[in-house]
Amino acid sequence: MTQYWVIIPAAGAGKRMASAIPKQYLTLNQRTILDVTIANFLSHPQILGVAVGVSPNDEHWAKSEWATHPQVIRYDGGTERAETVLNGLQVLLAVGVDETANVLVHDAARPLVTHDALTRIMAHDGSEGALLAIPCKDTLKLANETTQSIGTVDRSAIWQAQTPQKFPLMALLEGLSTALEENLAITDESSAMELLGWQPALIEGEATNLKITVPEDLVMANAILASQTHTQQ
Ligand SMILES: Nc1ccn([C@@H]2O[C@H](COP(=O)(O)OP(=O)(O)OP(=O)(O)O)[C@@H](O)[C@H]2O)c(=O)n1
Numbered sequence: 001m002t003q004y005w006v007i008i009p010a011a012g013a014g015k016r017m018a019s020a021i022p023k024q025y026l027t028l029n030q031r032t033i034l035d036v037t038i039a040n041f042l043s044h045p046q047i048l049g050v051a052v053g054v055s056p057n058d059e060h061w062a063k064s065e066w067a068t069h070p071q072v073i074r075y076d077g078g079t080e081r082a083e084t085v086l087n088g089l090q091v092l093l094a095v096g097v098d099e100t101a102n103v104l105v106h107d108a109a110r111p112l113v114t115h116d117a118l119t120r121i122m123a124h125d126g127s128e129g130a131l132l133a134i135p136c137k138d139t140l141k142l143a144n145e146t147t148q149s150i151g152t153v154d155r156s157a158i159w160q161a162q163t164p165q166k167f168p169l170m171a172l173l174e175g176l177s178t179a180l181e182e183n184l185a186i187t188d189e190s191s192a193m194e195l196l197g198w199q200p201a202l203i204e205g206e207a208t209n210l211k212i213t214v215p216e217d218l219v220m221a222n223a224i225l226a227s228q229t230h231t232q233q
């Protein structure tokens with residue numbers, strides 16, 4: 001079975017969470033969100049190691065249960081997510097990861113991804129990359145500047161992107177470098193690859209793989225964790 005390195009961007013400030021500490025260090029079932037995320041990956045047999053991008057002035061990483069683990073590399077993230085991921089790709093090259101290898105990129109703020117979903121995206125053998133995503137289930141409204149509905153968007157072709165996202169290391173490095181050089185506001189890896197003309201596969205994920213962004217997401221994540229057995233070590 002193919003084995004993978006994972007880049008976990010964890011250098012964000014968590015502004016929308018409005019918490020005293022960056023949200024990736026908030027507690028989920030007596031562990032930090034970041035430690036739960038790392039545990040989820042390192043407990044999967046196809047994961048070789050994790051490169052975690054944290055803020056250069058991060059004061060919390062040293063207390064992580066993974067801070068000294070041999071399969072975990074800490075590196076300096078950037079001011080934007082794309083920069084943090086790009087720095088991670090450079091780190092993987094520096095430690096000898098093959099340029100042709102596919103790598104996974106996964107938000108630190110998504111601790112509940114299941115091994116089943118990880119196995120499915122790693123098993124996907126398409127040539128244009130892949131990402132976990134979920135088809136839109138709600139009716140979508142278009143809002144005007146006073147938050148009134150001015151129309152309904154056809155949701156039949158709308159999917160919500162999640163992570164992990166999987167791309168060849170060097171291709172992703174080119175995509176992110178291009179997007180950053182052109183000052184393009186990209187919020188995930190697949191949008192950078194689409195700029196190069198790639199059409200990555202959408203691999204259906206799970207609604208429980210939520211990104212913890214605002215306080216109510218943490219309430220939901222705790223409820224999901226309490227109701228499901230996640231394979232974590
Ligand atoms: N410069 C940045 C910005 C974000 N991230 C990471 O990208 C993931 C998804 O981003 P998001 O949920 O937006 O996190 P934040 O940027 O921290 O949140 P906010 O936008 O509310 O500040 C998070 O794990 C976050 O730590 C990162 O590594 N480097």
Ligand SMILES: C[C@](O)(CO)[C@H](O)COP(=O)(O)O
Binds near residue numbers: 160161163189
């Ligand atoms: C990568 C991502 O989680 C896919 O939905 C999302 O784009 C991250 O966006 P954010 O604004 O950095 O949270």
